[in-house]
Amino acid sequence: MLEHQDHGDLAFLIGRCANGDRGAFRRLYELRSAHLYAIALRIVRHPGLAEDAVHDAFIQIFKNAGSFDPSRGNPEAWMISVTRYRALDIVRRQGREITGVELPDETDQSPDPLRHAESRVLERCLELLEIDKRRMVVLAFVDGYSHSELSDLFKMPLGTVKSWIRRSLTTIRRCLDA
């Protein structure tokens, strides 16, 4: 997980991938695939589709390794983003049944003493949001809910969902960048 790894190691491996180093790519896969697979699975909710997302994401990571700029983004966030976009593309293309899905209260609450300081900061910022707004942000990011799916789930007009999300994102940015 993020907290056990040095961003520098990941950035170095991605740099090696840009030179076509398959051994570095293998190492990157070993380090990150379990987390990225879990992230994809939360979004697509089907092991076969999660496999597709992770497969496509790693191919893209290997091929676009040269375009990753460590001075602009962190390697962890970049790999998560590539995987999430693939998973979201799959879910939007295939559609999915969301009725009857129980709303998770929050993200996993398993206590992790090593939880990265950055995550704790984000958690504090999320706590500034009302409970339903916080749920919407987490359901969108972690579970891949779109504006319209959130509108169905919360039985709220689409416009209201959109403005709640925008206000929440503004609050989060102000808090994190402070």
Place this chain on the structure above:
Amino acid sequence: MIDFSDDPEMLAAEYVLGVLAPDDVAVIRSRLADDANLASAVAGWEKRLARLASEVTPIAPPLQIWEQITASLEADDTLAASTPPKTVMPDGLSNSLAFWRMATAASLALAAGLAIWLFANPNRTTIQANVAGPYMTALTPGQSNGPSWAVQAGADGKIFVTTIGPAAKPADKDLQLWAVARGDTKPVSLGVLPQSGTYVTGDAGLPHAHLLLLVSIEPKGGSRTGRPTGPVLIGGELTRGD
């Protein structure tokens, strides 16, 4: 549709959060390469929000994923070594002589291809029973194997595209279906084709008589520019089947 006079910072945030509709996602992606402000806003939000995903507990992935990744990379290597560099079609593709030459050559192979397919597929009536329109074609390379599709237009404007022979394509590419109306030069996207089964397009509002259909190889999720950017695999014209 999203409005780019809107705050680009907020559009970037919504894009990264993943709440936007597919059309809006495609618009954002098409602008990322040229819009440095948007790209930097997206990178900023990716960094901020990625921390949310660190709460997801890792799950060991099935072992075959790595094997498939390796196989895909090797297939790409083989493809790169065995074929001349692919022609990347510019946006002005519709004026390109090569494009039309390829499309014409492909449509010449159609009549024979359709006859073979109809003969070899007595179950075709189940496909045809779903639709009421008389226009059909087959997209085949004119060989006995290789990628091929049976196409039938419905009376409601939708077009049914059934995979007969799946196409081999690099794992990071998708096959995109395009239509060009007779007398027109601009291909209209009808979406990304699945690897198997029957794909049904929306009603693109195009006349079906002599509608030219093309399949091109595009980046995953389809062309970012709204026009074909990769090589055209195959093409054919819809003709009356009755």
